[in-house]
Amino acid sequence: MLASAMTTLALMQPAMAVEAQTFVDRIAAVYKLGGYDIAFGPATLDGDTVTVDGATVTVAGMEGEPWKIDTELTFTGVADADDGGFTAEAMTVPDIDTEFSQDPVGRLTLTDISATDIYLPPEDKINTTALLEAVGSLTTGPLKITRNGADFLAIDAIEAVNEFTYDAEDALENIASTFSVSGIWADLTAMAAEDPQAGPVIEALGLQQIKGDINQSMTWGMKDGHLVVDQFLFDFADVGAIDFKADISGFTPAVLDKISALESASADATSEEAQAQQMMVGMELLQALTLTGSSIRYDDAGLAPKLLDMFAAQSGTDRAQFVEGLKAMAPQLIGQAGVKELTDLVVPAVNAFLDDPQSIEIAVKPASPTTLLVLSAAAANPAGLISAVGLAVNANQPAAE
Template structure:
């Protein structure tokens, strides 16, 4: 009987020792906050807390403020933030299951700004920011915002129903993908000055309503950025879609650009320092190369209404204005020095004006083009750019 009790005590002691080991050690709230700020330093902001409490696996940052550093430093009081289900990972990193932010209410003079239902889910805080891969970055699975309202003199000017962006890392950790957007965007243009208000009413858009969506990926090792889609879809206007692919935007370049930005902010009042930093940033950007790009517009009635309005302003009508635009187009294109592309642009624009459906501009060179080569062509021989970048224009396809 004594042996059984002694064996039970040994097992209990072993379990206690295991539970008190590193994997179950009390969370270090100060270390977590320091690593959040280290990861966010590139964003030119600092998160501060009056005190930190640990409740099991939750870390409560009490009396928090976020200060955006720069020429006009400004702090926003966030109140108490609860970082839910915080766990430590290899290399001193942390994983936070969810961070919910209190409702934001900011009033200044006659304007107010309100945001509800803000949260981050699946936040990963790096143990070190010195690496050259995705492990050195703070990331999240989802960033979400509920309703957003902007009011002026008590009248709602801008509102958003909901916005969200999700990210994911590939299985081998080599690339980051993202997808998201906002829904229910409304912009009231009725408060504009009378002449502008008259124009937007004639165009049939006293209120702009629509959605925005985006998706893409980034591979730090090669620096390939692929913005697969960025679409603004507005009722009674149309849908504008863009995409592009670049290379050379590596983690090293990101850090160099961030450091240059910090230098510019530190010497914000020095014109000489700003010019030097601007030149340095321009030089860094030349490490990148262009792969492809496309911009496409699908009309939802705005072109015809625009021609009608412009025609009335000239004492004519929409059909006459369309013919006038088509007649002036060759002159304008000749001044633009588009070379062989001129005829293609003219045909596409004429087809679109006659029957406004869609028009697309595509740039797809046979091989990627370094930015310095593009800059050189733009300055020395602009007419060579369309051929260099493989530009084409189509309509109603």
């Protein structure tokens, strides 16, 4: 009985190793669609835990700069999915504490790295949708970077969370995503002391220390490709906030596949046939995507007046005179585009912001959702394009709800 048990155990070991290797190979295959070429180290299976001895990650377009992960990656709760794929409850990485430069000496520490709710499809169903639903959440604890032993950059936490909903056939229907980088802090005093050009600018703008957060939220429907970016906000105390919003339809996984194909074709677009194919795919994309609206807004929290004061001092004048000079130049600079409607739209907003820097917003909102192909055709008449996209430029106005 003992001999039989030992023989059975010996026969099981290669099967376990193959299963673990199949699991990591599936991860590599899924992320290859996103432009990541991942070469994992040896993988072993113990119960429902797969342990991987490091990895090397190469990003498309940066083949000469691979990222080496010299630590164990641990996948827990690994199981076979009902459809023939794999699931894993979590992936964890040991805390990182490493030097990344010598002059100045740079050290990085990062703790509590984790990914949860991992799904890998069967080999014959690896596609863009599978890449989108591969991970439910990715989080880290505090990150800290030091320069020559002094604190330089710190982040309290990073968190990306995806919530998936499925239709009656168990196909991915919607994704609701949030992303945040909270408690960003940086001390630029050492950099200011070392750089004779950057130092005076950092001091004049009061940027010796900066604090802020980054937050994004969006929803994405797979069937109609309705992508709504509710917020993509960079908000820094005593500096300002930039927020981007968008409402686009037609951005389906199939369109993502076409974009990927277009990027691949761009690298080989030497023949007339390849260039014609590339143009055809580009036209299909413009026809597929529909713009409902988009905006980018800057709310000042102290940076703009300091910039105006600094440039006025460099010009040997005071801020009021410098602002009047900018306001006199604005119509000429914007008028170089040769579109009177654009000058009439932009100059009043620029002047209002220069007089009282509170906020400035650029928004587009067609009267009805319009394909990018129609808008690109309208670009032949710039004045008509301004009307077609519903371009608006406003200063010192409350943000739209």
